Amino acid sequence: MHATRSALARLVIPAAVAVLATLGAVPTTAAAVSQNAAEVCEDICVDGVRAAAHSGYDRVVFDLGAGPLPAVEATYGASPWYMTPGGEPKEILTRGSSYLFLSFKKTEAGDFSQTNPHVESFNLPTAKATQLLFTTGSILGFSPATDFGITLDGPVSRYNVFTLTQPNRVVVDIYR
Known part of the structure; x- marks a missing residue:
């Protein structure tokens, strides 16, 4: 049972870290896009x-x-x-x-x-x-x-x- 949990942890933990890293990157990318938006002036x-x-x-x-x-x-x-x-x-x-x-x-x-x-x-x-x-x-x-x-x-x-x-x-x- 311990070997099964250990094998499962080796698969699940890296996948969970990758998913969380991707989710964490979304707001940063959106913020970067809004900061680089072109300024708008009438003339x-x-x-x-x-x-x-x-x-x-x-x-x-x-x-x-x-x-x-x-x-x-x-x-x-x-x-x-x-x-x-x-x-x-x-x-x-x-x-x-x-x-x-x-x-x-x-x-x-x-x-x-x-x-x-x-x-x-x-x-x-x-x-x-x-x-x-x-x-x-x-x-x-x-x-x-x-x-x-x-x-x-x-x-x-x-x-x-x-x-x-x-x-x-x-x-x-x-x-x-």
């Missing part, structure tokens, strides 16, 4: 930001998803204050000598908030940080927009904002 998503120093200028690049490129409005000034869509004045968190405010029209932050910090610091000669200021949805007939602030330090002679494709991105060159 185009802002996916990330990066920056680098070049000879004579700093470059800040906002990576975008697929879709039509946004129109970008830029405002340069010495004050760190900006107005929220609700009319509330707020201040950029990172201090500098000047600031560049960008509004990307017909964009959404997508998963930017989950994959990037709201304030991204850079150790560059002029560009010190970017900050996600706010996003607006398409409510009351308004198009969605995503607004950023770039903290600058030191002399700025001019800046240039333009879009590129393959991959889609907004580029900001800040000249010293």
